[in-house]
Amino acid sequence: MKDSIDQFLLHLGDYTILLGQSFRCCTVDIFRRQGPRMAHVLEQMNEIGVNSMGIVCLVVFFVGLVIAMQTSYEMTKFGTEMYVGRVVGLTMFRELGPLIATIVLGGRCGAAIAAEIGTMKVNEEVEALRVMGISPIRFLVAPRILAFTIMAPVLAVISDYVGIIGGLVLAITELHLTYWQFVENMMSGMIVKDFVSGIAKSVVFGLLVGSIACHFGYRTEGGADAVGRATTMSVVTSIVMIIVSDAALTAVFVYIL
């Protein structure tokens, strides 16, 4: 028990330092011309954002479809199935759009980044960078965290809409609602905060996934088994942290703001 607490605190310490250094690199250092290279950030944004779009859309489309099915199953008993638009819209915007998008990102890109940086660590590439006087934070870590933080909300917005389309498809084919009935019902119960709170959450999730992946990759020592462990730890920790922070942020948005 004591060991695992020690381990946790060590991780937390390293993680905080890594996050702090990356933050510094993306803010103060830019003015000293020591910020992350634009090309690296764009390359990562492409990998994390553009290349993940397909899988995010696929997953979230079915999530929207399932929500519509589950809710309409109960709603038809009361004859309230025309409210399915509102249910799907609200759950997507407030909750599932950002959540599903970032969880998929964590599984796809978070794992890839942890494995990539972990392998570089094991192959002495990170050490070589440092010996060449190139900060691995600036060269590897900061561009990835930044790209995650920028692309997570972008994917969340796309994810919101694709999920709603999933619900819409069900509403039209099974519940025989029209497009306008669905959309009108959805819009009538929606306020800007629903949309904004979801996007705000996705920024935090993106930051978490990116930094956790970099952290576990960066801490890798040893061989191939260590890379595997780092990858697993990265995915598990990302998902746990997304859910935990989701609960915290939802509480803030529901009860405080």
Next chain:
Amino acid sequence: MSTTAISNSNLPVHIEVKNLVRAFDGRRVLDNISLKVHKGETMVILGGSGCGKSTLLRHLIGSLKPDAGEIWLLGKEITRMQDQEFAEIRKKFGMLFQGGALLNSMSVGENVALPLEEHTNLSPEIIDIMVKMKTGMVGLTGFEHLMPSQISGGMKKRVALARAIAMDPEIIFFDEPTAGLDPVMTAVVDLLINNLCKKLGITAVVVTHDMASVNRIADHIAMIHKGKLVFEGSVPQIHASTDPLVRQFINGEADGPISFQQSGDDYLKSLFAST
């Protein structure tokens, strides 16, 4: 233990290690090591696996900090240096890692160009010419566009060497430059080390256990055993040495002061121990 007069002692001292001590978990991995390397000299640090020679190298490049003692590179003490100050020294030395440590996501040319792009204001055209010069020096002209995964281990080492000399360093550190290479490629890498260092006047520190290489490249040899410096001198001197430890190492004998712990009765005991 033998110490000898150092050749070229009129040249400036590029690297000086004074009474370096480092312990891991109470075990002294480096025990009071002192060394001097003059400008343009090739110093070989020799020793068996786990003798502390790689640890010494990690201290020289500033990756590890000693428990006691000093390291002077190019006239400056580095063990107590601030990161920013050390960054300036770093630009003046290159390092060849054992596996090459090329960045696998970048091509050969991009790897060699990397330090130049990061540390200088040279224009892309100039960097391009320099990359061609450096890859030419290691005999890899025309390989610039290949990825590290597409080339052999020996070629990777040569690319890593080209990257190490990209900034025209004054010192290069080599960690087992010939480990895992066939005899011909070993000779090629040794030849390159000789050519580059002698012609360009670069100071070199080579960590190795390969005696064939030592004979070809060393100006000066320091042998380490169990964290202690046990021999210092030139190639003829190490061959003339009567120290049994040195003799065993250069002749590659299993019997001698460097003992291989033959499992005795304890081995049988462990087999037949009642659980």
Next chain:
Amino acid sequence: MAYSTRIVDSVAILELDGEVDLYHSPRVREEIGKLISKKNPTILINFQKVSYIDSSGLATIIDAFQKMRAYKGRLALAALSKPVLSVFEVARLNQYFQIFENEGAALGALTTPKA
């Protein structure tokens, strides 16, 4: 690092002073670039006061050579000290460039009309 340029008998002479290293090469390139942009037919670089040159310096000269070849200009080097010359020799560039003992010899050779 200091520079001076002058024209003697239609030969543009660039005199360098100091060390041509990673940090000063961009300035040298700029200076040569000025001469090249005027399409000077012959450029002579005087190394009299250059104590050190590294591969970025060599690359700068190679770059100038390539650009001058485009308009059939001539690039010559003069008064290389021993350490500087050896850097050219290691890169085997001494075979490629016209290298003269001193400025006088260079001017003599460069101003006589080609046969």
